[in-house]
Every structure is written in structure tokens, then in C-alpha cells.
Amino acid sequence: MRRTTAACTTVLLALVSAACATSGRPQTQQAATDAPATLSFWSTGGDDETAIFQKAADLYHQQHPNVTIKVQTLSWDDAYAKLLAAATSRSGPDVISGGMTWTIQFGARGAMVDLREHGLDSLKAQAQPAQWESAVSPDGSVYGVPLDMSTLALYYRTDLLEQAGLDAPPKTWEELTAAIGKLKAAGVAKPYSQDWGNLDWIGYFNYLYQAGGTFYTPDCKPSLDTPQAERALAYWVDLYREHGAPTASVEASDALDTGTALVVGGNWIAKGMDVNKPKLKGKWAMTTLPAGPAGPTTFIGGRAIGVTSFSRHAKTGADFVRFMYSDEAIAAIVEEARKRNLPYIPPRPDKVVAASSFTPEQAQVFEQAFSTGKAAPGCPGWDESAPDVSKQLQSAILGKADVRTALAEAAKVMRANAG
């Protein structure tokens, strides 16, 4: 028995020491820049989105015949884990796209190329300022740049608003609550709901900035324990507790279809509404979110694109990323997106109306939102804090904590994670 135990211990120790002998990270040797190259671009999204980005890749190939770029789909559900596996094994894609903060997180661990080395910080002049800031690391490294933009809009049922005697959608917080009251009085059972960001920090984000608050100060100090943050949360909580906004998230198009009069939803909803909900055709419209006491800020999201540090073709990859900001690449992507009825808003604000796949009227609403838009904080510790912040917001909405306590708790977690 003793011999068996000793043998088992020895084997285990040997295995553990072998496991400990993990080697360091080797530098990736770069291929000659003029040699024929095939680059792999892992694009997070659907197959249709892969197809639209492949159009830009094909155009790049036409201009650089010795470079071929193959775009592959990563579904949102498992993209992050697959990219982490690729980064761990230092093999896989040359170019990646995904959530706005992903490239920062991979970059901070040495898995992405700092695109400043290839002069891509010059793209800042073309990008939406807040979205650019959100894509840049706190130390200034540019591990990824925005690939597209997304935002929120207020969708509304024109017939139900008319029924309630409202001739225009609400433009301010006061008008929103007044409109909800009128809709209720007119017999509309579901006056208001929120799709993207319901019970979540993204939903609160809009009210916070509209009240003049922020998650962090410009030097990344948590700033949720402020009167502005309290005012925003009190108003948001009232929308649920006083005005009956549902805590369950229903996609904006389904909500409108089942009789909700005013719905806050993502820009992509506008693209598919007439196809997915033909009965709603002519009965819905959209506008920007109601403005708060400090103005009309709206959340900006989107995807970031960057080059992996284990790519043998970093220079070509960076050149392709730059190419994605060119007029011709955007035109090729938009043309294909229109053919496939896909939502696509380029990362350049000057192109939102001129070259997005939306109708000019819809694009104008988004352009207005982007002009005052803010993006997610890129401060250290935000990703770790976000679930706890949402939990505190939920506590306030569900009546488990008062507004001030919930925000103080959220700020405490953010401070602890800020390091």
C-alpha cells in the first residue's frame, strides 16, 4: 500500500513538474513582405457578415495580387474562447475582429500588434472620437481599431402614438414619462420597453451620460457615486417601477409587433423590420433617444479589428486594416450588405449617411446619435467590474437596494478592480 502511494506521488510530482516546464513566448518571425501571402481573417458575426467583409478582402487581392485574405466566421457565442485558444497556442488568424474591448484585452497580454508601429494611429482622424477612445488601451496602445459602429434608437408605433393623441415621439425624459402616461390612459397595455441593455449597464449607460454622469473620470477613477449618476438611476428605476417597463427583454421588433408603443433597441432592428414583421410596415418609425438634463448622449458599440502578434504577415495585416477605412473598401462592403439586407455602419462618421446599408432617413437618425455618442469605458478593471455593476443596477430596479447604496456598492467594486 505504502509503495503504491509513493509511486502515485512520484508520478504526480513528475507530471506536475513537467507541466511547470511551460516555455516562454517565442517571437514570431516575419515573412518577407514581398513574398506571396495568404492571410486568415477570423470575423466575429454571422456567415453573411463574413461574405460582406470577403468582398473587401477580394478587392484588396485585386490591388495586391500576391496577397490573398480568407475571411472565416466566428459565431458570437464561442468567438472569444476560440480567439483565446489561438492566442494561447500562438497559431491561427492573422487578423481578428470582435467585441470593442477584446483587442485591448488580448493586446495587454501580448497577443496583438500595436498598430501604431504600422502608422495606423493616423486612422483616428477618420473615426468617431468616442469610439476610437474606447478602442485604444489606457497606455495609448492601439491593438485594434473600430471596424463598424452600432448604436441605439427609439422605435415607436405610429398608430399607437396617434391613438394616444401624440403627434411626435418624446424628445426629452419629461416627454417620455408624459407619453407613457398618455399611452396608458389611451389603453395601450405596454407603453415602453427596452431591448438592448435591459437590466444591464448598457441600458443605464444612456441615462447616466444623458444626466451628465460617467462611469469613470477621464483619468479612469470610478465615478458612479455622483448626484448625476443617482439622478440617472432614479429615473431609470422609475421607468420600471412606476411606469411598468418590463424587466424581461423582448427583441425590439417582437415588442413592437406585440403592441409595445415605444421600444429602445439596436440600430440593426431597423434593417430587418419590414422583412421580419411585414404586418408592421407603415406602422413604425424611429428617432434618437430622448435627451436627459445634460443632453442627448447615446451608447456607441461596434466591433474592433486588429492584427495578431503571432501573425507572420503583420505588416500586410495592418495594411489590410488600413484598407478597411478606404472609400472603395467601404463601398464594396456596403454594396454586398445592401444585397443581403444586412445592417452595416462604417466606422467613419462621414460615411454613415453617405455609405451605410440603411435608408438615408434611418442613417440620419444614427448619424445624429453618433454625433453625441459615447462608447464603453476602456479603463482598467472595467471588464471585471461590469457584471457587478449590472448586479447593483438590478438590485435597485428590483427593489433590493436604494439607488444611492447600489451606486456606492458598484463604485466600490470598480475601485477594487481598478487596482
Add this chain to the structure above:
Amino acid sequence: MAIPLRGRLRRYGTSYAMLLPFLALFAAFLIWPLANSLYLSFTTFDGINPATFTGLDNFRRLTADDRFLHAIGNTSLYVVASVLLGTLLSLGLALAFDGPGWSHRIMRTVFFLPSVTSSIALMLMWKWVLFPSDVGLANTIVSWFGGGAVAWLATPGLTIPILVLMSVWGGMGYGMILYVAGLGSIPREYYEAAEIDGASAWRRFRHITLPLLRPVTTYVVVTGLIGAFQVFEAVYIVFRGTNSVGGVLDSGLMIVPYLYDQGFTHFKLGYASAIAWVLFLIIFVLSLVNLRLGRAMKEL
């Protein structure tokens, strides 16, 4: 007298050689990852940079991590409820449908189906059933009885009951099949003898069926326990929010989804490995206790 090494090799060499492919795969895909994960649990490995050894830090942090403790609490509640209900219902179904007739076979097939269906597909189905507003199946049924739309997935108090319901519904068919096999192995003579002695149906069940099904019960409980502790898809697919795996107020946060979140969303693979080893120890100890209890009861 021991056979010399040479003799042993001659005698068993071919057998060992034939075992080699299995042993190589076993070592590469089980022993090696296990050892690696044990080592990583003592480091701050982020998945990309070389691991830094930090001793027991990860385990110490776990004891003060509110979300992990919350996940343990949620998981314990879920395990007790789902294993208890699942076992009782499996036995009930087996007693109801253990006959050789077609109707019983069809019913057994119907209840067994969820066990062989892809769990992802099942969870997507549940998501549709629990869909909020009045378009989901559950709310449609509630509306038939005049009820208003229920926020099934956004009401913290409903999260664990829903997860238990999903687990029991999906797993009771498998337990039923095991119990049916167990029932089939009980000699009919015992029942005949008991009947002649005038034992009631309840007494026959209490004193013949239940004791003789003890090995099956132990198996159903132990495998149910292991499965329930490792619940993942149900939480990840049905209750995942925009940025959190635990649903509203973390009401559905369980150990494995939290492990996944820490390891694969926040790059804390060392910390996630520590969670995995704590989970292993919990399951190991509970399984031992269960097996020992099963044996002790048999000896009574």
C-alpha cells in the same frame, strides 16, 4: 514465487503492447491535462503569458470571493432539489411504465427522448418556452387562465426552480430506464411469497422493491449529483445576460459557468483551474459519502 521480469514480459508483453495505444491516449488527454490544471491552479496563468507560480493564493481568494460563494450556494440548492426530485420521479415513472406492453414501451421512449437529444437544442427550446412577453409558450398558457405575462428569466426567485424543472424534465427518462432494468432484476417469487403472506402493495414496495433497488438508487444519485454539480448549458444558454453569466442578480450563477466566465472571459485560467479543483473535491467527497452510505444501509 514471483515470476522474473523477463518471464513476465514474455508472458504479458503482447497484452501490454496492445494496451499501449489506450494508455498513450489516456495519458495525453486525461492525465496530462489534469496535472496541467492542478499546476495552473497554483499560478496566475492568463492563457497567453507564461504562468507565474503563486502557491495557494487562488484558493485563498476563492474563500473571499462573494460571487464564487454565491455560486456554491446556488449550486447546492440546485443539486439537492434536482437530484431528489429527479430520483423520485425516475422511480415513479419506472413503476408506472415497466411493463412489456407497447403502451409502456412508447411511454418509456417518450420520457427517454430528452436524454438523447442535444442539450443545446433542448436549452434553445426552453428559451423559447420561457420567452418573455406574450409570445412564449409558458406565457401563452398563463394567458389562457387569465394571467399576465411573467418575466420568467428576469425574476430572481424563479431562476433555481426553472433550472430544476429543466434538469428533472431532461434527466428523469434516463433514471427511469435504469430503474426499469433494476425492477426487472428483482425475482418475481419474492412478491409472490409476500402476497401469500398477506403483504399490502405498499409493504411489498417498501420491503422488497426499495431495498433491492438500492444499488440502482446509489448509481442514479451519484451520477445525478455529478451531472448537477456540473450544470452549464442551462445557465449559459438560457440565463446569460449581456455581460454576465449568472442571469439577473446572479440568481442562476453556478460553479461551472462561473469557472468558464473567469477562465475564458476574463483570462484567469489559473483561478478557473482552482475553481475546477474545488469542484472536483466537492464531487469526490460527496460521491464517497454517498457510496459509503449506500454500503452502510445495505449492511443494516
